[in-house]
Amino acid sequence: MKYVVIGASAAGISGVKTLRELDKDAEIILISKDTEVYSRCILHHYISGHRNVERLDFTPKNFFEEYNINWIKGVEVVGLKDEEKSLELSNGESLSYDKLMICSGASAFIPPVEGLREGKNxxxxxxxxxxxxxxxxxxxxxxxxxxxxxxxxxxxxxxxxxxxxxxxxxxxxxxxxxxxxxxxxxxxxxxxxxxxxxxxxxxxxxxxxxxxxxxxxxxxxxxxxxxxxxxxxxxATGVRSNIGFLADSNVECDRFGLIIDEKGKTNIEDIYGAGDVTGRNPIWPTAVKEGVIAAHNMLGKEMIMTDFFGSKNTMNFVGVATMSLGDVEPKDETYKVETCIEEENYKKIIHKDGKIYGAIIQGDLSYTGVLTQLIKEKIDISKVTKNIFDIDYADFFNLEKNFEFSYK
CATH class of the missing domain: 3.50.50.60 (FAD/NAD(P)-binding domain)
Incomplete structure (x- = not known):
């Protein structure tokens, strides 16, 4: 079996890694216009001088050798012939595949402001x-x-x-x-x-x-x-999915990007997708999960993406750490908003009928783990009598006789 993955970022790397873990003998090819593996989330550390190119790499040392991945770098995919199961490359060559994973990501969008697209620098x-x-x-x-x-x-x-x-x-x-x-x-x-x-x-x-x-x-x-x-x-006014090379193919896209289902499948047999190329949930953890899920389903091992909790952002700028979860503003007046400001720490929770729908934590992030579970799992806190900012795992987890946890 010959698997080809397009793109060497979060989704592509997690995709080839998972493919190798599931199939020790397959031929796996990763192709990308990038010549380095790097995390886009920390490119600003390169600008500031806090990291060099090597320290932007999120893969283990000797990753491609260890996982036996053939990485074709510095080459762009410019066309897809899905009926022939082949890719057209920027170097004039063609590359065949048995199964394909599209993780081509997205590119910065330059808006049509006069002079902006013509200008140097x-x-x-x-x-x-x-x-x-x-x-x-x-x-x-x-x-x-x-x-x-x-x-x-x-x-x-x-x-x-x-x-x-x-x-x-x-x-x-x-x-x-x-x-x-x-x-x-x-x-x-x-x-x-x-x-x-x-x-x-x-x-x-x-x-x-x-x-x-x-x-x-x-x-x-x-x-x-x-x-x-x-x-x-x-x-930094937005991005556009890298789907230009799909223009003459039968692979379906919409105004956001590549269309995939919860298994990472496109409308074409043996073609899958993951990551920013879909134009949805453009965050690193989601891209990694989608790469893993697409890889499993490429090998017939069914796995479904159920965690679309994409509204989670962790940031740390100018020495201030912040995490936002779910809704950061109430949708209407039926939602309750509670805030707590203590020195340089800020907490805000949006809830309704015993369910928390969103939160912002700034400064001390120690409470974010609990909040993530409460929001993601839609846990009912209406019976918890303590202050909403003091809820901990013990308030909504029970340890059963078989040593498994259950919700109260």
Missing amino acids: VVGLRNLEDAILIKEQAAKVKNVVVLGAGLVGIDAVSGLIDTGVNISLVEMGEKVLPIQLDKYASSVYEKKFESNGVNLKLGVKAEKLILDEENNPKALLINTGEEIPCELVIV
């Missing part, structure tokens, strides 16, 4: 090449604009803070990390960033990137009429 923060360019340019330029204050934008700011450049963060929303946090938790980061010299521009829209005669950035014009100086622009 306009880059996302998605790939190692992006991080390398940003680090190199940060040593040369004086002013950097980061466009977008989501997780990737905040990563970029965090990586640049100690590099000596002037940083401006431009965000259409009224707060940083608008999806992950509420106003209070966001304000903690905003104050920290401002105290570190970051120029925050919130609730504004980019109108035009002003370029010189050689298409080098000079300034970003925003809708207030202000021109923000910049020689480097980092765009």
